[in-house]
Amino acid sequence: MPRPTVTIIGAGLVGALLATLLGQSGHRVRLVEKRADPRRAGFAGGRSINLALAERGLDALRKAGLEAQVLAQAVMMRGRMVHEPNGTTNLQRYGLDDREVIWSVSRGGLNMLLLDAAEQAGARTHFGQALVDADLRTGTLQLQSADGTCRTLESAITIGADGAGSALRAAMAHESDLGERTDMLAHGYKELEIPPGPTEQTRFAIEAHALHIWPRGGYMCIALPNREGSFTVTLFMPHAGAHPSFETVTDATAASALFETSFPDALPLIVDLKRDFQAHPVGMLGTLYLERWHLDGRCLLIGDASHAIVPFHGQGMNAGFEDTVCLARLLAEPNDTGDAFAAFQAQRKPNTDAIAAMALENYVEMRDSVIDPHYLLKRELGRRLAEHAPGHFMSRYRMVSFTRLPYAYARERGRAQDTLLEQLLGKRRQLDGLDMDAAARTLRASLPPLPNLHDECHVLHPPPASDL
Numbered sequence: 001m002p003r004p005t006v007t008i009i010g011a012g013l014v015g016a017l018l019a020t021l022l023g024q025s026g027h028r029v030r031l032v033e034k035r036a037d038p039r040r041a042g043f044a045g046g047r048s049i050n051l052a053l054a055e056r057g058l059d060a061l062r063k064a065g066l067e068a069q070v071l072a073q074a075v076m077m078r079g080r081m082v083h084e085p086n087g088t089t090n091l092q093r094y095g096l097d098d099r100e101v102i103w104s105v106s107r108g109g110l111n112m113l114l115l116d117a118a119e120q121a122g123a124r125t126h127f128g129q130a131l132v133d134a135d136l137r138t139g140t141l142q143l144q145s146a147d148g149t150c151r152t153l154e155s156a157i158t159i160g161a162d163g164a165g166s167a168l169r170a171a172m173a174h175e176s177d178l179g180e181r182t183d184m185l186a187h188g189y190k191e192l193e194i195p196p197g198p199t200e201q202t203r204f205a206i207e208a209h210a211l212h213i214w215p216r217g218g219y220m221c222i223a224l225p226n227r228e229g230s231f232t233v234t235l236f237m238p239h240a241g242a243h244p245s246f247e248t249v250t251d252a253t254a255a256s257a258l259f260e261t262s263f264p265d266a267l268p269l270i271v272d273l274k275r276d277f278q279a280h281p282v283g284m285l286g287t288l289y290l291e292r293w294h295l296d297g298r299c300l301l302i303g304d305a306s307h308a309i310v311p312f313h314g315q316g317m318n319a320g321f322e323d324t325v326c327l328a329r330l331l332a333e334p335n336d337t338g339d340a341f342a343a344f345q346a347q348r349k350p351n352t353d354a355i356a357a358m359a360l361e362n363y364v365e366m367r368d369s370v371i372d373p374h375y376l377l378k379r380e381l382g383r384r385l386a387e388h389a390p391g392h393f394m395s396r397y398r399m400v401s402f403t404r405l406p407y408a409y410a411r412e413r414g415r416a417q418d419t420l421l422e423q424l425l426g427k428r429r430q431l432d433g434l435d436m437d438a439a440a441r442t443l444r445a446s447l448p449p450l451p452n453l454h455d456e457c458h459v460l461h462p463p464p465a466s467d468l
């Protein structure tokens with residue numbers, strides 16, 4: 001019996017990678033995208049020009065045979081470069097060494113590479129076709145093109161990779177209560193740009209191999225490098241309320257004044273601050289909570305369509321890519337599709353719930369804690385324990401970014417480790433005199449060892465030689 005065609009709605013990052021993996025494992029795949037083909041029309045991004053790619057995303061790309069190609073377009077980021085108000089900078093490494101780094105990739109470049117891969121794997125792509133409605137009982141999808149022309153498409157298996165505002169999710173909700181809730185964050189964002197410098201030596205105006213953060217308590221800026229030397233800067237602050245907020249910083253002049261007082265070292269670098277601020281919209285951020293991801297074997301939601309999260313752990317795409325590996329594996333088994341979809345939700349949901357919570361927690365860490373002396377002391381103690389007892393201690397950030405240990409495990413273990421660090425620190429203000437052997441003994445006595453870090457779920461890959 002030939003397998004039925006799988007229709008994927010949305011040829012963004014997750015949809016295109018899923019189409020690649022399913023195509024490679026012999027499924028017939030149809031990929032339907034509302035935008036024009038970005039390889040011909042240019043990439044109509046709209047948000048986050050670049051993204052941080054970490055081990056979970058890399059693993060999925062590796063399984064699709066695309067890791068080297070993607071990394072050849074990426075910039076390595078070793079850690080966060082913290083810019084204090086007085087202009088001093090300090091690199092806080094993410095991992096132990098250069099085997100534990102994250103990568104800045106262009107959203108448009110990655111999407112186009114994935115579309116090529118999906119087509120090479122046999123997927124048939126249909127651009128400029130928006131899903132506008134669906135009768136999921138009969139498996140009839142209604143598509144509309146930009147000129148308003150409508151057509152119907154029969155689809156026995158439909159997967160919604162159509163992002164946070166998923167049209168397939170809306171159609172599914174007509175048939176059954178999906179237990180949907182979106183918590184909007186009270187903070188929004190605006191994208192700005194540091195352009196490349198004029199010469200090869202000054203191509204990157206600030207350290208290339210870092211994710212830059214200007215933490216300012218209730219608000220912050222971050223900047224991620226692009227290969228040609230520019231940085232995409234994102235200003236995060238509250239939508240409303242006391243200064244600064246998007247309610248009080250409403251125009252380019254107010255934005256300049258904010259940067260003069262709060263980000264003086266960044267101001268001269270963002271050459272077109274006034275133009276960027278005026279031209280770019282304020283982005284909204286939120287967390288989507290969804291109890292039901294599928295209707296038996298007929299349709300399923302994946303990526304942001306089922307678990308959109310705030311971007312402060314740099315894991316939304318990574319989690320979506322991890323979804324694609326899990327789903328492709330389940331669909332390769334000789335199971336009923338409904339059972340595969342149910343297993344997918346059972347395996348993924350506890351983990352995507354955990355990364356949703358960690359992403360919210362990380363906002364406070366990024367905009368505030370990274371310059372708090374107690375946080376820094378705890379971080380240093382954690383680093384020393386990881387050296388002393390590597391089989392027993394790994395920071396939560398490392399578990400999330402450099403391993404494929406389940407997110408839910410990373411969150412629980414991170415909590416237990418944090419309690420232990422607090423206990424070991426007590427009221428200390430420095431680590432001098434702290435007996436690290438005794439601390440490691442306490443750690444071993446109170447927490448079980450970490451899972452085997454050399455098995456399938458934790459792979460330390462030497463980074464490929466970077467030409468940057």
Ligand SMILES: Cc1cc2nc3c(=O)[nH]c(=O)nc-3n(C[C@H](O)[C@H](O)[C@H](O)COP(=O)(O)OP(=O)(O)OC[C@H]3O[C@@H](n4cnc5c(N)ncnc54)[C@H](O)[C@@H]3O)c2cc1C
Nearest residue numbers: 010012013014034052131162163303304314315316317318
């Ligand atoms: C500011 C910001 C920064 C971020 N930074 C990071 C980061 O550093 N690292 C990270 O891992 N994640 C990051 N993310 C999250 C990441 O962008 C998302 O998790 C990821 O894009 C989800 O991919 P997706 O394919 O599920 O959805 P999307 O990227 O939203 O793609 C959905 C696709 O479906 C198409 N579509 C929508 N509706 C229809 C329709 N009705 N019919 C047909 N097609 C449709 C869209 O045009 C689009 O191509 C960030 C997000 C934001 C907002």
